[in-house]
Amino acid sequence: MTSRTSLAGGERHRFEDLRALLAAASPRRSGDELAGLAADSDARRVAARMALADLPLAVFLKEALVPYEADEVTRLILDRHDAAAFAPVRAMTVGGFRDWLLSHAADGAALAALAPGLTPEMVAAASKLMRNQDLMAVARKCRVVSAFRTTLGLPGRLASRLQPNHPTDDPRGIAAAVLDGLLLGSGDAVIGINPATDNLPNCMRLLDMLDELRQRHAIPTQSCVLTHVTSAIEIMRRGAPVDLVFQSVAGTEAANAGFGVNLAVLREAHEAALALGRGTLGDNVMYFETGQGAALSAGAHHGLDQQTAEARAYAVAREFRPLLVNTVVGFIGPEYLYDGKQIIRAGLEDHFCGKLLGLPMGVDACYTNHAEADQDDMDQLMTLLGVAGVNFLIAVPGADDIMLNYQSLAFHDVLALRDLLGLRPAPEFEAWLERMGMLTPEGRLRALAPDTAPLARLAAEAGA
Amino acid sequence: MSDGWERLRRATRARIGLGRSGEAVAIRDVLAFQMAHAQARDAVHAALDPGALSEALSDDPGPGVPLLLHSAAPDRGTYLRRPDLGRRLAAESAAAIPRGEWDIAFIIGDGLSATAVQRHAAPVLQAARRRLHGLRLAPPVIALQARVALGDEIGARLGARLAVMLIGERPGLSVADSLGAYLTFGPRPGRADSERNCVSNIHGAGGLSHAGAADRIAWLARQALTLGLTGVALKEDMQPALPDVSATLSPPG
Known part of the structure; x- marks a missing residue:
C-alpha cells in the first residue's frame, strides 16, 4: 500500500x-x-x-x-x-x-x-x-425497515429489546422481568435473553417458555435466546421454536474465528431459520450484535483502527438481511472506549455506518463500572440516537443487567425518550398495548400493578 | 405497603416494579441505583492499603513478610486504559524478587476491586495455607495495579511451580467486593487464560465463603502439582456443597 x-x-x-x-x-x-x-x-x-x-x-x-x-x-x-x-x-x-x-x-x-x-x-x-x-x-x-411479527424502523417509531436476563436463567425470574418490561411498553423489537449458560436443553427450555408466553397473550413480537449460532442450528434441528438466530460478529475473518463463526455457518443458520417460516409480516430472521474493539481484543484487527474494523462487521451482517443489528457500544470496557464522550461518539458512529450501509440499526447504550460514564451519559446517547432515528434500543429492568453486570437503559428510559421526542412503539405492538387496555387516551403507558394488570396471569405464572 | 411486586421480587434481584413519576423512575429507586453505582465505582478506584493487608496476613505465622510489588501501570487511570501494563512488572519490582524453590506462590493483586481484596484476601489465603500443609509456600506477594497475568511473571521470578493470584473482580451493581482466585501451573509471561483455573465469586452476598474458596483452591492446587498442569485440561470434579452463585463476573483482564 x-x-x-x-x-x-x-x-x-x-x-x-x-x-x-x-x-x-x-x-x-x-x-x-x-x-x-x-x-x-x-x-x-x-x-x-x-x-x-x-x-x-x-x-x-x-x-x-x-x-x-x-x-x-x-x-x-x-x-x-x-x-x-x-x-x-x-x-x-x-x-x-x-x-x-x-x-x-x-x-x-x-x-x-x-x-x-x-x-x-x-x-x-x-x-x-x-x-x-x-x-x-x-x-x-436513512430509513431501514425490517419485519418479522412487528415492523421496525418506520418513521416516528422507536422500538426496544426487552432484555430479561437472570444470573441462573431461573424461568420465574426471567418471567418477572418480562412482565415488568411489557407493563412498561418494551419488547416490540424482540424479547431477547442472554442465557447464563450455552447448555442446549437450557436454551430450549427458555425458548419454549418465551414462545408459550407470547402465544398465550397474543403478543405481536419475536423472541430470541442469544446463544451461539451453532447451538441455534442444533436446537432448530431438535424442533425448538426459534424465531431469530443470534450471533456476535466482527469485521475480520480472524476475529469471527475468535467468535467461532464464519460466513458458511452463518449462511447455514440463516437458511435453517428461513425454512421455519415463523415470521408473519416479514422474513428477516437474523439478529447480530457487534461492538468496537472486538477485533483488537481477539488480536485480529490487522492494523485497522477499531471503528473501521467495526464498520466491516456490518458487511457481514448485511449479507443476511437481519431484523436487528445493534452495537453493544460501552460493554467492552474503558481500555477501548474510556469515558462517556468516547462511548457517545462511538454509538453515533456505529449507528451512522450501519444505517448508511442499509442495516436496521439499533444500539445498546451501555457502560461498565470501570468506565468513566454514568446514566447521564446514557441519557445523552439515547436522546441523540432518538433524534438520529435509531430503530431500537436495549432496555433492562432499572438499567441494571444482573447477569452481565453492566448498565444499559431502563424500560422507563425508553418511555421517557418516546415522550420527549414524540415517538411510538412498533405499530403492531402499539395496537396490542391498546387492545390490552394498557394505554391512556393520550397513548401513554398506564401505571399498572402486576396483579391488577391485564397481564396478571403472566404474573401468576411467574410466581406472584 | 403492598405494590403487588413482592412475590415477583423473590424470583429475581433485577430492579423490577420500580416507582414511576411520569415516565421517569421515582426518586427512591433513582437514589438506590446511584448508591449501588457509587459503591461499584469506589471499589474500582479505591487504593489497596498494603500496610493493613500485611498486618492482616501477619496474624498467621505464615512463611514470611509479604513482598510489595508494582505493575508497570503507575496509576489507576493508566491501569484502566492499558491492560498490557498491568500484566508486566515495573522494572524495580522485577529486580526486587528473590528467587527460591517453591511449590506455590500466593500473589494478592488489587485488580478491579481493592475493596474485595481488603475484605477477603487475607482470610482466604490463611484458610488455603492451612489446607496446604507439607508444601513449600513462597512468602506472599502483594501486587498493586495488577491484572491476573501479572502473576505469571511474579511466579516465574520467584521460582514457583504454581502461582495462585487472588484478585479483585470487576464490580457489578449488586456485588462490589467479589474476589477471584486464578491458578497457573508453570507460571511464565505469555500464559493463555485457557491455561488457568479459576475460583470466582468469593464474597459475602450469596457468593463462595472463605472456607469454601480455600477448599477449592487447595484441591485444585494439589491436583495441579500432581498432574503438572492447570487450565482446560484440569477439570474440577470436586463437589463441595456450593451456595447458589448468582453473579458471573469477568476476570479483570
Whole structure:
C-alpha cells in the first residue's frame, strides 16, 4: 500500500498506508491508543483528516485494507460491491462525499439506492470527517425497515429489546422481568435473553417458555435466546421454536474465528431459520450484535483502527438481511472506549455506518463500572440516537443487567425518550398495548400493578 | 405497603416494579441505583492499603513478610486504559524478587476491586495455607495495579511451580467486593487464560465463603502439582456443597 503525506498546520505528516491514515484520522479513543494506532497529537489527527478528505472515495475499491486472499470479509465486501449503485458518488473525494451526504440532494431514496454501492471502509472514512451532528443528520435520512411479527424502523417509531436476563436463567425470574418490561411498553423489537449458560436443553427450555408466553397473550413480537449460532442450528434441528438466530460478529475473518463463526455457518443458520417460516409480516430472521474493539481484543484487527474494523462487521451482517443489528457500544470496557464522550461518539458512529450501509440499526447504550460514564451519559446517547432515528434500543429492568453486570437503559428510559421526542412503539405492538387496555387516551403507558394488570396471569405464572 | 411486586421480587434481584413519576423512575429507586453505582465505582478506584493487608496476613505465622510489588501501570487511570501494563512488572519490582524453590506462590493483586481484596484476601489465603500443609509456600506477594497475568511473571521470578493470584473482580451493581482466585501451573509471561483455573465469586452476598474458596483452591492446587498442569485440561470434579452463585463476573483482564 502507498504512503500518504499531508502538509498541514506548518508541518509535514507522513502516513505509512491507508490503514494508518484512517486510524490517525479517528477521534481519540483508548482502544486505538492501546493498539498503538492513534495519532500522537491533535494536530496530526487533523492533518490526517485533511489528507483523508482529499482521497478519492474509489481508492477503497483498489486498496484492500485487509488482503483479499487472506480474509473472507474482504472478499465479501469486494465481491458484493455494486458498481452501478456506486456510480453517482464514484468521482467524489472522501471529503466531497461527506459534503454530499449532508446535502439535501442526498435524500432517503438516494441513500437507500446508494447503499449496495458503498463499502464499510468508505462509510468509516466519511464518518471520521463528521461531527456528531453530521452523523445524526445523515443517519436520520436513512430509513431501514425490517419485519418479522412487528415492523421496525418506520418513521416516528422507536422500538426496544426487552432484555430479561437472570444470573441462573431461573424461568420465574426471567418471567418477572418480562412482565415488568411489557407493563412498561418494551419488547416490540424482540424479547431477547442472554442465557447464563450455552447448555442446549437450557436454551430450549427458555425458548419454549418465551414462545408459550407470547402465544398465550397474543403478543405481536419475536423472541430470541442469544446463544451461539451453532447451538441455534442444533436446537432448530431438535424442533425448538426459534424465531431469530443470534450471533456476535466482527469485521475480520480472524476475529469471527475468535467468535467461532464464519460466513458458511452463518449462511447455514440463516437458511435453517428461513425454512421455519415463523415470521408473519416479514422474513428477516437474523439478529447480530457487534461492538468496537472486538477485533483488537481477539488480536485480529490487522492494523485497522477499531471503528473501521467495526464498520466491516456490518458487511457481514448485511449479507443476511437481519431484523436487528445493534452495537453493544460501552460493554467492552474503558481500555477501548474510556469515558462517556468516547462511548457517545462511538454509538453515533456505529449507528451512522450501519444505517448508511442499509442495516436496521439499533444500539445498546451501555457502560461498565470501570468506565468513566454514568446514566447521564446514557441519557445523552439515547436522546441523540432518538433524534438520529435509531430503530431500537436495549432496555433492562432499572438499567441494571444482573447477569452481565453492566448498565444499559431502563424500560422507563425508553418511555421517557418516546415522550420527549414524540415517538411510538412498533405499530403492531402499539395496537396490542391498546387492545390490552394498557394505554391512556393520550397513548401513554398506564401505571399498572402486576396483579391488577391485564397481564396478571403472566404474573401468576411467574410466581406472584 | 403492598405494590403487588413482592412475590415477583423473590424470583429475581433485577430492579423490577420500580416507582414511576411520569415516565421517569421515582426518586427512591433513582437514589438506590446511584448508591449501588457509587459503591461499584469506589471499589474500582479505591487504593489497596498494603500496610493493613500485611498486618492482616501477619496474624498467621505464615512463611514470611509479604513482598510489595508494582505493575508497570503507575496509576489507576493508566491501569484502566492499558491492560498490557498491568500484566508486566515495573522494572524495580522485577529486580526486587528473590528467587527460591517453591511449590506455590500466593500473589494478592488489587485488580478491579481493592475493596474485595481488603475484605477477603487475607482470610482466604490463611484458610488455603492451612489446607496446604507439607508444601513449600513462597512468602506472599502483594501486587498493586495488577491484572491476573501479572502473576505469571511474579511466579516465574520467584521460582514457583504454581502461582495462585487472588484478585479483585470487576464490580457489578449488586456485588462490589467479589474476589477471584486464578491458578497457573508453570507460571511464565505469555500464559493463555485457557491455561488457568479459576475460583470466582468469593464474597459475602450469596457468593463462595472463605472456607469454601480455600477448599477449592487447595484441591485444585494439589491436583495441579500432581498432574503438572492447570487450565482446560484440569477439570474440577470436586463437589463441595456450593451456595447458589448468582453473579458471573469477568476476570479483570
